[in-house]
Amino acid sequence: MSEVKNYKEALQHPIFNTIIQASENLQLDSYVIGGFVRDHILQRGTAKDIDIVTVGSGIALAKEVSKLLPHRPKVQIFKTYGTAMLKADDIEIEFVGARKESYSEDSRNPIVENGTLTDDQNRRDFTINALALHLSTKNKGDILDPFNGLEDLQSKIIRTPLNPDITYSDDPLRMMRAIRFATQLNFKIESTSLKAIIDNKDRIKIITKERIVDELHKILLSKKPSIGFKLLEQTGLLAYILPEITALKGIDEVEGQKHKDNFYHSLEVVDNIANNTDNLWLRWAALLHDIGKAPTKRFSKKVGWTFHGHEFVGSKMVFKLFKRLKMPLNDKMKFVQKMVLMSSRPIVIASEVTDSAVRRLVFDAGDYIEQLMTLCEADITTKNPKRFKKYHNNFKIVRQKMIEVEERDHIRNFQPPVTGEEIMTTFNIRPSREIGIIKEAIKEAILEGEIPNEHEAAYEYMIRKGEELGLKNN
Structure with missing residues (x-):
């Protein structure tokens, strides 16, 4: 029998003792599960959101926790999903009853039934997200790892708990999540799982654009976004989501002349x-x-x-x-x-x-x-x-010239030194196309360096330009 590992140090925040007390008051078995556990083991910093699963009513547990907290935080209830949420200090905690799920072919929204902790871990997307810690006085911090998630964390592997074909077909957003986690954590997607993404890529069409974009944002905000975009291209998902990017892939050659692969170039630019x-x-x-x-x-x-x-x-x-x-x-x-x-x-x-x-x-x-x-x-x-080196040095020269020009000419927040009202008053005219012509001519003269960005010089230029247009100075 394998040794039970304990992560009691992960549960030092006082909120966990409150959740344990509330669970025991209601005689419920409760666990902290998912990203909080994963990130603690990976030492990715302090989590700001915690998922609690209980064998029973998550809503009842959330209400009991709120009662035990001195400031009685408001409990947000989502009856459709059987979940509840509250904020304690700066931490957001979501409570859900353990459940099992089944799916129809045309939707990622599951049919939900009450279940055991095992059922709940079975429905998780990846082994590293199925890790759970006991929340009880007796077994506080003991880990439940039915799918060798600890081993996958150590090996830096993204793997589904159950058959990946079923996992990805049931909820195709998990394909995006697999790639997102691989990017954020610099993990590899296990080969069977990667093949299942390729085989199920067309299922991404049932996912809302908003959910897809949310995952794209997380990939883009990672340390090295190219990891994710290469995986999206390799699996065929990118052609569904961003065909404008996949169209850049490849190098054409005519008469011995080639161009660079603009797909991989774009990914380099994103990483840079x-x-x-x-x-x-x-x-x-x-x-x-x-x-x-x-x-x-x-x-x-x-x-x-x-x-x-x-x-x-x-x-x-x-x-x-x-x-x-x-x-x-x-x-x-x-x-x-x-x-x-x-x-x-x-x-x-x-x-x-x-x-x-x-x-x-x-x-x-x-x-x-x-x-x-x-x-x-x-x-x-x-x-x-x-x-x-040459290109970067050239940009340094451009930057220095920008500073000099801006200090002298104040172009960045450009305001015409001569207003339309002043032009009308000077030439005693009503609103007309000539005003636009004069203002544009003054702007061009400043940008070309013919006159400084100053009222006196611009006023003199206005007079000359007005006379050219046949206007008389009052």
């Missing part, structure tokens, strides 16, 4: 940017920055492979992608569009850094200039050390 920012939407921009290259790819005998206008096409594709995945069509989407549209601008000006080009870059990027530069620096994926 993940080293510098936790901004989810900037990571999305890194993933999507080249999606316009697939539809714009052309071969010319004179210049080889071209992708003319891929940034503009890509920014339009961002809108369609967000809409299809039911992602927010708001400022976040517009930010990603802007980053994709401008993703090549700093690269283009880096070879010849002129004041006017930098002024226009800062003007067009506005408050997002730092994020744009971070994206462009992440876009350097050359393996040639000399080129790598």
Whole structure:
């Protein structure tokens, strides 16, 4: 008989003693299960959410726990799922009665029946999430590990407790979760389980876009997102979810001329940017920055492979992608569009850094200039050390020039030094197209460095431009 391992140190928070007391008051067997146990063993930091399973009513247990706590926290009840939730200090605790589940072919929502702890562990997605710790005075912290989850944690393996074909077919979101955990934990998906994902990939179509996007966000926010996207591509899931990305895969060759594989390049860019920012939407921009290259790819005998206008096409594709995945069509989407549209601008000006080009870059990027530069620096994926150093040095020059131009010309939050009202008063005219022409001419003159961004210079320029348009200065 194997030795029983005890993880009493995981249950030091006072809330566990309260749950034990409440369970014994109601004569229920209760356990902490899932992610809290897994992350404690992996030493992944202090969990902010805890799952409690009890052989009986989870709702009754939650209410009893609330009674025993001095501040009597509110219990949120979800009768449909037989679950309840409360907050104690900064920890969110979910209570559920042990249950067994069965599924129909066209839905991931199970038919639920009361069950034993064994039934509840059987329904868990992965062995590492089926680990449970006793919550009782006598056996506090003893671990229940029916599927060798501890061994899989040590071996860094993602494996389903039961037949993976059934596990993934029943709830296809688990395929995304397997890949997400493999990415976050840097684990490998066990070979039988990986094959089952490939075999069941088309089942992902019954999952709501919102749930899929939630998993994509977690993959993108991981330390090395490329692990997840390579697995999504390998299993065939990516073609269902983000066909714009899989379209970038492969290298074409004509007359001995090749282009780089833009799929793997995009993943490198995402990994690079993940080293510098936790901004989810900037990571999305890194993933999507080249999606316009697939539809714009052309071969010319004179210049080889071209992708003319891929940034503009890509920014339009961002809108369609967000809409299809039911992602927010708001400022976040517009930010990603802007980053994709401008993703090549700093690269283009880096070879010849002129004041006017930098002024226009800062003007067009506005408050997002730092994020744009971070994206462009992440876009350097050359393996040639000399080129790598040269490109980064060029971006340093661009950054320095940005500082100089901004200090002198205040372009970032540009406000016209001459207002429309002032133009109307000066020339005694009503609202008309001439006002727009003059304001645009002043802006262009400032960006080109013809005049400084100051009222006096802009006013004089306004007078000259007005006279050219046949307007008379009062």
